[in-house]
Amino acid sequence: MAAGRGLRMMPLTTNTSKAMIQFNNAMLIGNSLKQLKKLDFESISITVGYKGAELAEYAIKEGVHNVFNTNEKGNSWWLYNTLLQQLDEPLLVLTCDNIVEIDLEWISEQYAKLNSPTCMLIPVKPIKGIEGDFIQTENNQITTLSRTEETPIYGSGIQVLNPKKINDSTEKAENFYDVWQQLMKQNLLFASEAYTKTWFSINTEQQLHTAEKLYT
Numbered sequence: 001m002a003a004g005r006g007l008r009m010m011p012l013t014t015n016t017s018k019a020m021i022q023f024n025n026a027m028l029i030g031n032s033l034k035q036l037k038k039l040d041f042e043s044i045s046i047t048v049g050y051k052g053a054e055l056a057e058y059a060i061k062e063g064v065h066n067v068f069n070t071n072e073k074g075n076s077w078w079l080y081n082t083l084l085q086q087l088d089e090p091l092l093v094l095t096c097d098n099i100v101e102i103d104l105e106w107i108s109e110q111y112a113k114l115n116s117p118t119c120m121l122i123p124v125k126p127i128k129g130i131e132g133d134f135i136q137t138e139n140n141q142i143t144t145l146s147r148t149e150e151t152p153i154y155g156s157g158i159q160v161l162n163p164k165k166i167n168d169s170t171e172k173a174e175n176f177y178d179v180w181q182q183l184m185k186q187n188l189l190f191a192s193e194a195y196t197k198t199w200f201s202i203n204t205e206q207q208l209h210t211a212e213k214l215y216t
Contacts, residue, residue: 121190
């Protein structure tokens with residue numbers, strides 16, 4: 001998901017989108033694309049918005065198969081309004097502002113362990129200064145998502161979901177928070193074990209500089 005404008009990162013995003021900010025001599029989104037290509041995914045899709053044409057051109061050159069323009073749409077709009085809505089298999093969802101080491105084998109094992117749920121969020125331990133939805137679970141089933149009720153884990157922005165199952169069990173929603181609320185009511189939202197590989201979310205210029213120091 002790379003359609004965000006990145007207003008909190010102004011002035012870095014005055015003339016570019018968050019996904020196209022330079023990080024380690026490449027675009028921010030390049031960190032994930034580089035790993036996905038090595039993992040030989042059958043298909044890689046990207047959502048674009050602000051400066052979408054420029055980002056789409058870059059993404060296609062980097063091996064992306066599908067580009068969806070979701071400009072001025074919510075972050076889950078693509079789930080109900082693109083060809084992906086009929087996909088009846090696991091889809092790994094990443095956000096462009098995450099610097100993450102993708103351990104696909106571990107993620108796949110967690111998904112299988114939970115019997116291939118409709119949606120599985122991948123939590124991490126909270127990092128000071130980075131916002132996230134705190135997660136409460138019971139036998140890995142998510143019961144509460146909250147920005148104020150602190151717990152030992154919160155959402156990383158990484159999830160595995162089955163688009164067709166979500167379309168069959170929920171009403172159309174513009175953002176993932178509303179999707180998750182619907183799934184929770186039906187006991188269809190799960191959390192894996194906490195992710196222990198490298199993970200960092202970038203929402204401000206200060207966090208970008210911090211990440212550059214950590215990963216260079």
